[in-house]
Amino acid sequence: MKPLLVIGLGNPLMGDDGIGWHIVARLAGDPRLPETVEVTSGGTDLLRHADQIEGRSRVVVIDAIQDAIEGNGQVGQISILDEDQLDERQQHAHHLSAVQAIGLLQLITPVRFTLLGISISSAAVANQLSPALAARMPAILDRVLQELMCTSSK
């Protein structure tokens, strides 16, 4: 069985939207990352990674959640989400949301997904994270690593 795969979603040109991308970039060089965990940057299209996902029992997806934009969460807060906690309406005109992609991938492979959602406060054009989210990065990495260690040992 292939090891646990971590896919960081997001666009680093759109400020805090790229948080998943920034996290996996940092994880890739972090000595604390368990040897049994693979990480990859997923851009904004989870379905494109179907080949990498097939044959695994477990995949962790890291993505931005817009609840801090809507005033419902604190910037940098990490939520571990099940599929039924996500809004299925979110649908692109020309590609699918992570939630829908997860549903489709489960039609072709019996993989379990965990979604680590990072609350963000903006998604505007910028090639770096907002100061508020950047300041939270060390704590976010600690928490993500803790979760990965726990998940990979199951």
Added chain:
Amino acid sequence: MSTIVIEHLARVEGHGGITVELEGDTVGSVRFDVFEGARLLEPLVRGKRYDEIAPTLSRICSICSVAHTLTSLKATENAFEVRVSPQTDLLRELLYRGESIESHALHLFLLAVPDYLNYPSAIAMGADKPAAVLLGLRLKKLGNLIQETIGGRAIHPVNAVPGGFGKPPSVDQLIALRSALMQGMADSDAAIDLMASLPGADFCHSDTIYAALRSPNLDSYYAGDEVMAVSDGNRAIVRAADYKTLTNEKAMPHSHAKHSNFRGRPFMVGSLARLTVNPRRLTGRLAVAMKRLKLQLPADNPMDNNKAQALELINDVERALEIIEQLLRAGVREERPVPVHPRAATGTAITEAPRGLLIHSYTYDAEGRVVTADVITPTALNAASMELHFRCAVEQSVERDEAVISRRLQMIARAYDPCISCSVHLVRRR
């Protein structure tokens, strides 16, 4: 007065919506608000070196990362008068075909077909019709495989570089791709079967101007420097360097994207435009499939763009196979990229992204750093045409039920395969 508002075309609230105002049976204002991130990203490349531009702008969109990479390289190479090798041209075209197969498969099977069959999503459709979803996923996987093999990774290709190509594919890799494409031939035929079985979607009919890259002697999404606009049997040619006469952009108060008009009229870009401008492609299996789909060109129904995408799936698979045969016959060589000598200059490139014409234009200083950059996406070019067709659909409908009209407008919007806010990726908590 009543107002129909469709908000959820995109995941970013407030962007990508359609608003139609009705005064009895009279259609008032029709607005399509497209979030056009590409224009806002231009400051991010100002001052960057020529070899940093394509890797940066490829990130505008995950689905269209090849399109932005190749158009960016072509604009830079045009500025510095770099002519790449025939092998590089072939590899870039093959890469582009991979992206087109992937994008069309995703759009047709996972977004458009569920609309026709009244399913709220591809997942819901998959419960009843798993074969259709699996067919789409197989074709999408084929497109991904081509991009990964030729481009060097699944998204944001690393092998396409200024002046040439990084690591060319091995003979074994090309043979493996050829085998996968042979299966793709059968799958693209199955795509036509599925499209031919769908119920009709005649919501609006309108004379339409089509614009696409002109490649009369070459079946190419990448090569060529002229755009042809076709209207009522008349044809006009615009050179890439004169692209502003084609786009003729006008700022709209309700939209982040400027609207484009050709000689005062909206125009449509994308698969239907490509086949209309380059009808010589419609031979052999394509001609047979076109009859099965009952598609006539020039079309007056924007929903026919879905049929055109299905035809392009056949064309893309065949063209990819041709290129692989050419590469295998000639033998793939390790080539060093053509040296680039930066200078103060402007370069413009137009290519055919999966959803239509894509324009990149840069002005460089003497050291090869970007002074100004202009990126115009197919969705921005289509915005005015979409509004026109939304208006037609409402005006031509005897039905005034809001839910029926909303569904039709969403299907028309989807047929354009728009990229509204693809640069953002967020999830929402229920």
